[in-house]
Amino acid sequence: MNTSGAAAAPAALDLGDVKRLPIMISLIIGAFFSILNETLLNIAFPELMIELQVTAPTLQWLATGYMLVVGVLVPASALLVQWFTTRQMFLGAMTLFAVGTLVCGVAPQFSVLLIGRLLQAAGTGLMLPVLMNTILVLYPPEKRGAAMGTIGLVIMFAPAIGPTISGLILESLHWRWLFFMVLPFAIFSIVFAFLYLKNVSKPTKPKVDVVSIILSTIGFGGIVYGFSSSGEGHGGWTSPQVYGTVIIGTISLLLFVLRQLRVKEPLMDLRAFRYPMFTLTTLLLIIMMMTLFSTMSLLPFLFQGALGLTVFASGLLMLPGSLLNGLISPLMGKLFDKFGPRALVIPGTVFLVVVMWFFTRVSVDTSKITFLVLHICMMVAISMIMMPTQTNGLNQLPQRYYPHGTAILNTLQQVAGAIGVAFFIGIMSAGQRGFLEGSSDPTLPAQQAQAMVAGVHNAFMIGFGFAVVAVILALFLKRTKAPTE
Incomplete structure (x- = not known):
């Protein structure tokens, strides 16, 4: 047996008398509101650009910086979950998140708002590995699909519904209420976890x-x-x-x-990549996170900048897809337990290619119904891919690699999301500039709308290429079983 990294694995406690439901509720409440904040501000970007007097590429640091901090912290989480108990990690993470939320709510300028976002991100980065590692410890491989599907309600539903909630709030309230309304839930999560969250592993302090x-x-x-x-x-x-x-x-x-x-005793044991399905899972999830977060960032600019929709209308347009994505995640988990990953992931990636191609064809004349259907289809496709792929990859790892496997996936997903947002908004901005430079009168609202569409077209073309790569990778997926130690 390769003992490298074995000493770093957290020692499992006797879980015979542990009630799973209170633990799951504690984790889900905290995770939902911390992950929600990854996209909560996206639909408010056009309004924030005016009030804070910053450009779109500068403002996107509120999204990119959030995911960057999460991505930087998660590698260290493989070590931290072995130094601190489940309760210590979760309560500390949610306290950081609550403080950051308060700072954002009272921020007088962009720099202070960014600091608050980074504090929120620090809490999220420390909490995510606790969530994933606890699921791996609590549930055997044959039941993880359903458990991970339930977690999919959080990991997929929260960032997907963020723009919708944001739009509903911004219709009648100031953007600061995006944080003031989250703060009580963060505090409630801390109190609930303090009362009911139990430790599921024993620190080994490597x-x-x-x-x-x-x-x-x-x-x-x-x-x-x-x-x-x-x-x-x-x-x-x-x-x-x-x-x-x-x-x-x-x-x-x-x-x-x-x-x-x-x-x-590596910080992040990369020997996990010796397991081929885990490696394939990592590549697929990177593509999915770039597609998800970049699309969720681009659509508000398109809806408000080119179509002239209000923040409320933009949020309402994205509501059905967001709701459906969360509702079918547990179903996808159960289907994974029964049929394996190929039956879901291959059709899901093909579906995503079709949807992204249609996104490359949109214009200022595209109907709202078309955007509604496209968004629903994209969220269904992503739901078919994300949780089944992640569960299948983690199932192949021995238990000693659980902290490292979850840290690797969480790190690369967050970094991919951050790069995706920055990369695609950069493409969009470059396309806008290129169109307006060739325009006879770039000050005309019609020309500015066309410029926005041109920039978004360029970004969606790249997204279409990523989706094609995902189809090719999905063809190599195989169902996995946990190896014997």
């Missing part, structure tokens, strides 16, 4: 590898920062600020990978 933490922070941070800066103008990819940080980030990540393969 050695802290400070060098690995530094390398992963510079690596993931540099890459995401570079992609995010590419859309802000000032030379784009030719700017030293952009390609320099990407190069530094890439070198740091390579050094991080080499170190993880050499040390006895």
Whole structure:
């Protein structure tokens, strides 16, 4: 047996008398509102641009920065879940999130709002691994599909419904209420978890590898920062600020990978990639997160900037797809337990390709019903892919890799989402600029609307290409079983 990383695995407690339901409720309440905040502000971006007097590429740091911090913190979570109990991790994470929510609500300017978002993200980054690792410990492989489907109500439903809730609130209230209305739920989550959340693992307190933490922070941070800066103008990819940080980030990540393969107790045990279905799962989830978060960011700009819809109408347009996505996630989990991943993921990726192609054909004359149907179809396709793929990949790992597997997936999903938002908004902004530069009168509202559509078209074409890659990867999926230790 390869014992590398074994010492780092949290020791399982006797769970014979543990009631799963209160633990699940505690985790789901906290996770829902922290993950909800990843997209809660998206539909308010046009309004925030005016009130805070910042550009779209600058404002997207409220979304990108959130996912960047989550992505930077999650690698360390594989270590933290072995140093602290389930209760300590969750209560600490939700306290950070609540403080950040309060800061956002009272923020007088963009910089303070960004600081609050980063504090919220720190709480989310520490909480997500607790959620996933607890599911792996509480449920045997043959029951994980249904359990992960329930978690899908949180991981998929929360960010999907964020724009809808935001639109409903912004129709009659100031954007600060996006945070003031979340704060009581965050506090309730802390109180409920304090009363009912039980520990499901015993800390083993492995050695802290400070060098690995530094390398992963510079690596993931540099890459995401570079992609995010590419859309802000000032030379784009030719700017030293952009390609320099990407190069530094890439070198740091390579050094991080080499170190993880050499040390006895790695921060993130990359030997999990020796399991082929886990590797395939990682690639598929990266594509799905880029598609999900970039689309959720692009559509509000399209609806409000090109179609002239209000924030309420934009949110209402995205409500049915968001609701359906959450409602069918548990069903997809049960279907996965019964039929395996291929029966869901292959049709799901093909469906996504068709939907993304139709998104490349939209215009200012496209009807609201068409956008409604396209959004519903996209959310159904993503639901068919995400949870079955993730459950299948994690099922192949031995228990000693659970903290590392969940940390790897959560890290790369958040980083992919952050890069996706920055990358696609950058493409959209570049397309807008290109159209307006060739316009006879770029100040005309009609020309600005056409410019927005042109920019979104360019972004959706790239998304279509990613979806085609996802179909190819899905063809190689196989059902997995937990290996014997």
